[in-house]
Amino acid sequence: AQGARVQRGHRNAVSPSALLKVILLGDGGVGKSSLMNRYVTNKFDSHLFHTIGVEFLNKELEVDGHHVTLQIWDTAGQERFRSLRTPFYRGSDCCLLTFSLDDGQSFHNLDNWKKEFAYYADVKDPDSFPFVVLGNKLDVPERQVSGEDVRRWCRDNGGHPYFETSAKDATNVASAFEEAVRRILALDDRADHLIHTNTVDLEKKTHSDPTCC
Numbered sequence: 296a297q298g299a300r301v302q303r304g305h306r307n308a309v310s311p312s313a314l315l316k317v318i319l320l321g322d323g324g325v326g327k328s329s330l331m332n333r334y335v336t337n338k339f340d341s342h343l344f345h346t347i348g349v350e351f352l353n354k355e356l357e358v359d360g361h362h363v364t365l366q367i368w369d370t371a372g373q374e375r376f377r378s379l380r381t382p383f384y385r386g387s388d389c390c391l392l393t394f395s396l397d398d399g400q401s402f403h404n405l406d407n408w409k410k411e412f413a414y415y416a417d418v419k420d421p422d423s424f425p426f427v428v429l430g431n432k433l434d435v436p437e438r439q440v441s442g443e444d445v446r447r448w449c450r451d452n453g454g455h456p457y458f459e460t461s462a463k464d465a466t467n468v469a470s471a472f473e474e475a476v477r478r479i480l481a482l483d484d485r486a487d488h489l490i491h492t493n494t495v496d497l498e499k500k501t502h503s504d505p506t507c508c
């Protein structure tokens with residue numbers, strides 16, 4: 296565990312040097328550290344220790360012509376480390392809700408992970424926050440969770456994108472992180488549009504009402 300802290304300035308739009316914070320949440324052992332390590336260092340360790348608290352790694356990438364630095368926060372999934380991980384949720388731009396395809400309980404716990412994130416990150420409307428759902432360990436033959444069930448859960452919870460990944464053989468890992476960036480960029484585009492629209496409305500009101508101060 297690193298316990299590192301990074302202060303981020305408030306960001307209105309994604310600039311060329313944007314630092315985007317994404318956070319991996321999910322039960323202990325589903326493969327959060329392995330996904331981060333596979334994506335950033337392209338390595339896999341079959342005997343990883345449980346994370347204690349939080350750790351993060353940075354990765355620079357380009358998505359649809361935007362250069363960004365992704366700061367990936369890996370958290371401890373075990374319940375006994377709850378108070379060590381929750382202070383780091385604030386300021387996240389995207390949350391990767393992770394479960395393991397060979398562990399049905401880890402899928403059922405996604406509801407709790409979403410609630411815990413929304414509470415500690417102070418997200419007012421969780422269904423419109425950019426979550427991405429990852430079903431990891433696709434390479435393991437003993438599958439307990441059907442893609443159909445996950446897609447239904449994603450639909451019922453705000454239309455989150457879903458990726459089946461394997462940190463072990465690198466399946467879909469890069470695609471999942473790139474989708475996280477796309478979701479953040481899409482949200483920023485909408486925010487820009489709203490700011491622009493509001494400015495036009497205010498000007499209109501001033502001209503159309505001469506008695507207005």
Ligand SMILES: Nc1nc2c(ncn2[C@@H]2O[C@H](COP(=O)(O)OP(=O)(O)OP(=O)(O)O)[C@@H](O)[C@H]2O)c(=O)[nH]1
Nearest residue numbers: 323324325326327328329341346372432461462463
């Ligand atoms: N077969 C297979 N094993 C995996 C995969 N991803 C992770 N593992 C293994 O699953 C175990 C747990 O992986 P971690 O990455 O430590 O899981 P975690 O979610 O970070 O766990 P916590 O730190 O306790 O929250 C390790 O032994 C990994 O090698 C995968 O895609 N396929």
